[in-house]
Amino acid sequence: MKTTPIPETGTVSAKKGIDYKWIVLSITTIEMFMVSVNGSITLISLPAIFNGINIDPLSSFQYLIWVLMGYSLVTATLLLSCGRLSDMYGRVKLYNIGFAIFTLGSILLFLTPDKGSAGALEIIAFRLVQAVGASFTFSNSAAILTDAFPPDERGKALGLNTIAFLSGQFVGLILGGILAFYNWRYVFLVSVPVGILGTIWAYFKLKETPLPKRARKIDIWGNITFVAGLTILLIGITYALLPYGNASMGWGDPWVISAIIGGILLLAAFPLIESRVEDPMFRLNLFKIRVFSLANTAGFLSALARGGMMFILILMLQGIWLPLHGYSYESTPFWAGIFMLPLTAGFVIMGPLSGWLSDKYGSRWFATSGLLLIALSFMMLAALPYNFEYPIFAIALLVMGIGNGMFGSPNVAAIMNSVPPEDRGVASGMRSMLQNSGMVISMALFFTIVIVSLTQLFPPELATSLTSAGAAGLIGPMSSIPPTGALFAAFLGYNPVHTILVTLPQTVVAAISPATIATLTGTTWFPTTLAYAFMPSVRISFYIGALLSVIAAALSAMTGSRFVHEMHMKREGKTEESPEIVEDTSLDITG
Template structure:
């Protein structure tokens, strides 16, 4: 077998495993939380960190790992990533604790997985760019990108199946794949580029990592209630973390212009195709990164229960009902990669983001009780648009940089993409929570009154919006728990039939559905706007740039455009 196909198959397995792990956790959270005995109404901060901790770690480490791979070998660090990821998966499957202890153990082990995932994400595109000739890179990177999205959607289905058996299987399933991939990568992959033995940019690593961590921590805790507010954006600690993080990132830009061996090669942004492709990718991640989790929450917490599915079945069916998104991406990804090898990336990537933006607008027209075929058609075409954008855009970025800095370029590309995705999840949650905070209490109060319990209407104003959102997702009815804390004299005034109605699991999804769909529409409008901006940036990438053997540009120089 030619080495290029060995490289493609191994990196595809690595990316597939890493992305499966991301969504398999999302879909399995109800089973995981039940398995460790966590109440989402009072402990949803753990849910946020289990969801976002992995992305925070990978986004923080990608650029540093990409730079280190140029110095010590891309294959060497990629192999190490496979090993660390496998160790993290084993630890997750063995999580011994319960309650808060179990949740903290899960978060720590997910961070270990994130370190391994950062090595995989930072080096896969660079390894493929080294292995494939120019005319085949679009196709190869397209297949790799397909694996990334396919893994995201396979994770939904696999998590739905495994979580109904045992939540530990959700993490254990990665172990045999990880062991096989680790052995395979150590024995078959080889270095095709000469490592550049240069100094380590200690100031740049510290300012970038600490700055990005502080910003992402602020974004995460900004989603939690603070005082009388439904979000934490007025929390002084959140504001201080955000301000300090942004100041450090601004300082990082200055540091990188002064150090001898920068980890973030700002000179690469002088290449029009590199800068336009990366900024378009980051905007696409901002627009699209939080979409999947919002659709999963809506399907699993509202739409499926309202259509008669039990909560034990909703994880599986939520994954199945997201399949059209995967089909759209998988059907277009190889075609767009093949076309970009011949005609360039600008038209394909730009048109792809226009389709994605139009899909957001189409989703905003749906009611909360939508017809599934209509929903399936919309997400299918959004998958088509993403397939048109992803592989041509990645190929154009990697083709535009010299061979000796591909590790850094790949790390920079993945950092911007993963940072955008993490911020997108926080952005979608923030939009939904802020919108819900204005309408949900009134909606719940009206639903309680209509159900025959007007004396419980004040209860609606004491349910945290974030807790209500995650409770619906995880199959909890927070009204039932709050009723249990009321004086017996109040509860005794409510007819038993009314209590049975409002404590039923399907009552709460029905009560919050209109308000949640209203909040989602706002998020869809924002996603559409950012997708159209990404299309504009993509169209500005200019002529095709190939920098096969060019030297690294000096700070004041540029790479020759051919």
């Protein structure tokens, strides 16, 4: 692996040729595109995948939770360790390894041998393999880009990278709808050639940036404490969403309580350990940099606000709005993706533009304004009825997309600009870890709110609706529908009522008139019944998202004017080997 001395700007572009930075951007763009396609194509193809492995939708909640959250759980726990290892052994080296591991996971998913519960567990395990690879690439892509681009172009580069990620989401929705029609395995195969190309290209084209030599050691106790603490905590939260005994959720499960308490205690011990070990993997002293501290906190709160938002919106579309407007349950996953496109459009419009402008004028007001727009969009969504007018919904999504685009790349650029070059790997890992942890906690929080609401409101609403439809005789049999099973059956593209009716004794079904059966299995009865139980929790979730976004905006506004570590060190006459971490948020280098 070739190395090149660090030029005065702290980047590698000046010494490796003017085109090298664009090579770096193209390789990281391929990686972001591939990971994004994989995420959206899996989400939109879950009905075909679960059908393909013969999983009952009403008993698949535990598998669905792990397919959706297992990937984020692994990346959240590994990102910090991967960032530290990258600073020790080379960012490019571990980035390339991650690319290869992610591609291997895609191949294993395509080859999933079994069906039923065994097949579901294999898909979850192979998704975790992908997550290990993604941890290496996520923790290094922003650092490699920051190394390659000068300070006045980093926001633009990160913005273009964001465009690739969002474009991948759109392409994944379309590809998922097409490929799943032919064979569910194709949705995993599609990323294999892209992964192989990216792995080979990255191996031959990316150049390792030498960093100041330090006596670094692997932080064994820090790694054990952090990985064990976060893993145990997130697993406990995940299992709390599953039924326990006669309860619809597992918050009373002694194992869940023990896992959450144990995870919190280990995480509480983590900063104490890191403040005492010789060479910590979590650089607490980086938080002395005001921009780094506030921008990371704002990023965490933003992730906490929006992490569960996508699933809430998709559940609202697939379970209620699309069936009410005549779309078959089988087609709702695909059309939900299409109707969510204003969100992607807002990202695409503002992602690169805000990155470019933040290079010139600083990130503070772009990031702050973006978060306020996100808060506004949450309030707009909270005000909508369940049978909303789509243009209003689309405007709210567009505002949210624009807000996230204004916040995303300027916030990342501010974080990466604020740290010394030799700490960019661990800083990128810390940033990604905080955001991924926020996403996982957000999904668990919003799922909990939804499930609690459904458990309390769905049974009486179901009984009332059955009586109004002239099917009071079905109240007893239909009361066995688990609220979560009904909701996620709709999410997976099934008509839950039809699925329940085929399992009931024929004598029970025969007592109901054909007209009533047609009403119950149509596209309007169940969504209307579900809406009254589902929408109160949706509004609570959106209000929480708005509040978190406002708090994040306040923190973002406090970051001060633009701060770039290399330029500050140069003006202060210090060298990169200086052991201290310095900040000067009053420094203005926007000129």
